[in-house]
Amino acid sequence: MNREKIKTLLLVVLFITSIILTNEIWIKVPSSLVPMFSKEDTVAEKSYNLKEIVSPKKYLLNFGGSDANHTVLYSGKDYGLWEIGTSFLKELFNGEISLEIMNDEEFLESQNNISLDYYFDNNLDLYLISKIINTNIPRKVYNQLSRVKSIHISLQNINYAVFSDGKKHLKIKGSNIEVRDLRKIVSLIREEDYKRYTSLRSMNYDSDEYVLLQNKYKVEKVIVENEIDNRESEEVNNIARKFYDRELDYIRKIEEDNGTIIFLHKGKTLKIYNNGVLEYFNSLDDTVIERDLYKSFNSALRFISNHMGFPQNVYLSSIEEIEVDRNQGYKFLFEYNIKGLPVKFNEKISSAPLEIDVFNENVTYYKRFVRRKMELPKETNDQSETVVIPFDILNNKNNFNYILKDYATENEINMEDLNRDQITGKILSSINDISLVYYDPYTEKSYENLKVAWIISINDRDYIFDIYTGERIGYDKMDGVE
Numbered sequence: 335m336n337r338e339k340i341k342t343l344l345l346v347v348l349f350i351t352s353i354i355l356t357n358e359i360w361i362k363v364p365s366s367l368v369p370m371f372s373k374e375d376t377v378a379e380k381s382y383n384l385k386e387i388v389s390p391k392k393y394l395l396n397f398g399g400s401d402a403n404h405t406v407l408y409s410g411k412d413y414g415l416w417e418i419g420t421s422f423l424k425e426l427f428n429g430e431i432s433l434e435i436m437n438d439e440e441f442l443e444s445q446n447n448i449s450l451d452y453y454f455d456n457n458l459d460l461y462l463i464s465k466i467i468n469t470n471i472p473r474k475v476y477n478q479l480s481r482v483k484s485i486h487i488s489l490q491n492i493n494y495a496v497f498s499d500g501k502k503h504l505k506i507k508g509s510n511i512e513v514r515d516l517r518k519i520v521s522l523i524r525e526e527d528y529k530r531y532t533s534l535r536s537m538n539y540d541s542d543e544y545v546l547l548q549n550k551y552k553v554e555k556v557i558v559e560n561e562i563d564n565r566e567s568e569e570v571n572n573i574a575r576k577f578y579d580r581e582l583d584y585i586r587k588i589e590e591d592n593g594t595i596i597f598l599h600k601g602k603t604l605k606i607y608n609n610g611v612l613e614y615f616n617s618l619d620d621t622v623i624e625r626d627l628y629k630s631f632n633s634a635l636r637f638i639s640n641h642m643g644f645p646q647n648v649y650l651s652s653i654e655e656i657e658v659d660r661n662q663g664y665k666f667l668f669e670y671n672i673k674g675l676p677v678k679f680n681e682k683i684s685s686a687p688l689e690i691d692v693f694n695e696n697v698t699y700y701k702r703f704v705r706r707k708m709e710l711p712k713e714t715n716d717q718s719e720t721v722v723i724p725f726d727i728l729n730n731k732n733n734f735n736y737i738l739k740d741y742a743t744e745n746e747i748n749m750e751d752l753n754r755d756q757i758t759g760k761i762l763s764s765i766n767d768i769s770l771v772y773y774d775p776y777t778e779k780s781y782e783n784l785k786v787a788w789i790i791s792i793n794d795r796d797y798i799f800d801i802y803t804g805e806r807i808g809y810d811k812m813d814g815v816e
Contacts, residue, residue, distance in 0.1 A: 382635060382638075382639055382643075382644045382648075384465065384466055384635075385416065385417065385420060385466045386411075386416075386647075386648070386649070387635070387644070387648060387649055387650055387668070388458070388462050388463075388465070388466050388649070388650050389410075389416050389649045389650075390410070390416060390452040390453055390454055390649075391408070391453055391454060391455040391649065391651070391676060391769070392406055392407065392408045392453045392769065393406065393407045393408075393410045393415055393450065393451065393452060393453070394406055394445070394450070394451035394453065394531075394544060395407065395450055395451075395520055395523055395524075395528075396445050396446065396447065396448060396449045396450065396451070397448060397520065397524045398446065398447050398448040398449075400446075401446065401532050401533065401536040402530050402531070402532040402547060403446075403530070404445075404530070404531045404532065404533070404544055405523065405528040405529050405530065405531055406529070406531050406544060406546075406770075407523075407674070408671065408674055408675050408676060408769070408770065409647070409671050409674040409675075411647070411674075412674075413519045413522075413523065414519070415450070415452075415516075415519065416452065418515050418516050418519070419450065419452060419485070419487060419516065420466060420467050422487060422493075422495070422511060422513060422516065423463070423467050423469075423485070423495065424467040424468065424469045425508075425511050425512070426495055426506065426508045426511055427467070427469045427470070427471055427472065427508075428469055429508045429509050429511075430508065430509060431472065431475075431506050431507065431508045432506075432507050432508075433474060433475065433478060433504060433505065433506060433507075434504075434505040434507070435478075435502065435503065435504060435505070436496060436503040436504075436505050437503070438503070438535070440503075441486070441496060441498070441503040442533065442535055442536070444486065444488060444496065445486065445533070446536075447488065447489075447490050448488075448489045448490060448517070448520060449486060449487060449488045449489050449490070450486070450487050450489065450516060450520060451484055451485070451486045451487075452484060452485045452486075452487075453483065453484045454482065454483060454484065455649070455650075455651040455652060455669070456483075456651065456652045456653065457481035457482060457483050457499055457500075458481060458482050458483075458650075458653075459480065459481055459627060459653065460475065460476060460479065460480055460481065460482065460497075461627060461628070462627075462631070462650075463482070463485075465628075475497070475504070475506065478502070478504050479497050479498075479499055479502060479504050481499055482497045482498060482499060483498055483499050483500045484497075484498045484500075485497055485498075486498065486503075487513070487516065489513050489516055489517050489520060492507075493507075493508070493510065493511045493513050494506060494507040494508070500542070529546060529548060529551060530546070530547045530548055531544040531545060531546055531547065532544065532545060532547055533545075534762060534763075534765060539759060539762040539763045539765075540763035541762060541763050541764070541765045541766075543765050543766070543767060543768050544768070545723070545724045545725060545768055546723050546724065546770075547723065548723070549720055549721055549722065549723050549726075550719045550720065550721070551719065551721045551770075551801070552719045553673075553675070553770075553786045553801070554673050555710065555783070556672055556673060556707055556772055556783075556784045557707075557708045557710060557781060557782065557783050557784070558672070558705035558706060558707055558708060558774065558781065558782055558784060559705060559706055559708050559780055559781040559782075560609070560610030560704075560705060560706075560780045560781070561610065561645075561702075561704040561705065561706055562606060562610045562611075562612060562702075562704075563610070563780065564593065564594075564595050564606045564607065564608050564610075565593075565608070570595055570606055573604075573606065573612070573642065574587075574597045574604055576640070576641050576642065577597070577602070577604050577614060577641055578597070578599055578602065578604075582597075584599070585597050585598070585599040586598040586599065592608065593607070593608030594606070594607050594608065601616060601617040602614070602615070602616045602617075603615040603616075609683070609776075610703060610704075610705070610780065611683070611684065611701065611702070611703045612642075612700075612701070612702040612703070613699075613700070613701050613702075614641075614697075614699065614700040614701075615698070615699055616696070616697060616698050616699075617698070618658075618659075618661055618693055618696055618698050619696075620696075621660065621661055622661045622662055622663060622693040622694055622696065623660070623661075623662060624662060625655065625662035625663055625664060625693070625694065626694050627653075627664065629694040629695060630663060630664045630666075630692040630693070630694055631653075631664070631666065631692075633692045633694065633695050633696070633697060634664075634666045634690045634692045634697070637690065637692075637697045637700065638668075638688060638690065638700075641700070642702065644668070644688075645670045645687065645688075645704050645706075646670065647670045647671040647672070648668050648669070648670040648687075648688070649668065649669060649670065649671070650666065650667075650668055651667045651668060651669040651686060652665075652666070652667035652686070653665075653666055653667075654666075654667075656691060658691075658693075658698070661693050662693065663691060663692055663693035663694070663696075663698075664691070664692055664693075665689065665690070665691050665692075666688075666689075666690050666692065667685065667686035667688065667689050668686060668687065668688035668689075668690075669686050669687055669688075670687060670704075672707050672772055672784075673707075673772075675770060675771055675772050675786075676769065676771045676772070677705075677771065677772045677773075677774060677784070678771045678772070678773050678774070678787075678789060678798075679703070679774050679776065680773075680774060680775050680776040682776065683703065683776045684701065684703040687702070687703055687704050687705075688700075688701070688702055688704075689701040689702075705774060705782065708781065720802070721786075721801045721802060722799070722800075722801060722802065722803065722804035724768055724788055724790060726804060727788060727790070727799045727804045728761075728762070728790070730804055732806075733797075733799065733804070733806060734758075736797075736806065737761060737792060737797060738752070738757065738761070740792075740795060741757070741760070741761055741764070741792070741793070744793060744795075761792060764792050764793050765790060765791065765792055766791040766792065766793070766794055767789070767790075767791040768788065768789070768790050768791075769788070769789050770786070770787075770788060770801065771786075771787055771788075771789055772784040772785070772786060772787075773785045773786070773787040773789075773798055773807065775807065785800060785807060786800075786801045786802070787799060787800055787801055787807060788801055
């Protein structure tokens, strides 16, 4: 009997010991290796797809044959353009590569062949490209370029990619890589009724932008409403619970006369305004003397994911290095698409729907202003197909004179000495970007009829024009003057 008791006791001790040892094993394994056991990482992973967030703002499809045989898309989701493109890059960097610098003429010639270009909203750090393809990019590539504005993939018999920052074009050639899927998609789009674009450089202007040539473009009508309504008390309280991760019993709540609701607790401040804007502030306890992009970006994604989540079709639009009281960090901006077009906001209200300041693991500021698409009866969705193309907008006397005044001031040019043809060429050569967008004018209503607009960026100054009337609308991002 005593022997049986001893056996039983030994089994119990062994069982308890095995549990303790197993627990020790899991504790010692880094959470990055076993994300399924990390509650925080699991929640974040369900809320966003990194490949969708770090994605192009527009796609240039080159069909070959002529300068006008191109088209531009602002979303590649329907065709899987980015998904297949990243698979190509993964295969490229997993093999042996050779590097070569292309000049502007060679790069333009390659774009006139069957190929595909991915354009990012700002120069994107190669490190993030490496992360989304889950493959190390060789050091010799970093030595040539650390950031890219565009990625060009040739779909000819000889396959290669060109990483460009707008000034340097780095040709990256590997072994034979399969591009059949990308070629099929490009051929499929070519067979559709695609919109024809041509390059400004092919017209002897010193700009790499492509412009629409035809004045027919069908765009769906979109009405949006504020994501947050601070008149709904329970909705506001639920948001506060998410940010403070606790019930509100010990959190101070202030309701101001202008409708702003403020929550305060242990150095953290949450403000929800009556126009649908949310702002969050937190103090930085420790000095951050060295910024880390990987840590900061992960912290930003995790924070947004766990605090109301990401809007649909969101993408990273800007990374900016910041310094506050000698602390080194990053500001990340995120934007989103509706019905395949980027949404741009009136600069008065917000530079981007999501803005977040991060110092490695510490989030000190977060701003959110998201508008959701409202469902409309089908018969009210379509708008006029006749549009004003960018060339006609710039040829409009009022528009041209407005841009000319800015250009002359910035370049210290005497207006009386200007030759119209020469200055037109200089202005067209100074175009940094031309994009079709939904523009939210924000007239301080909880809902808004978005305007379809061209944003033409000249010397990094944005000019916004109604696509149907050609009239200038909105605010210029540099000086905020209407």
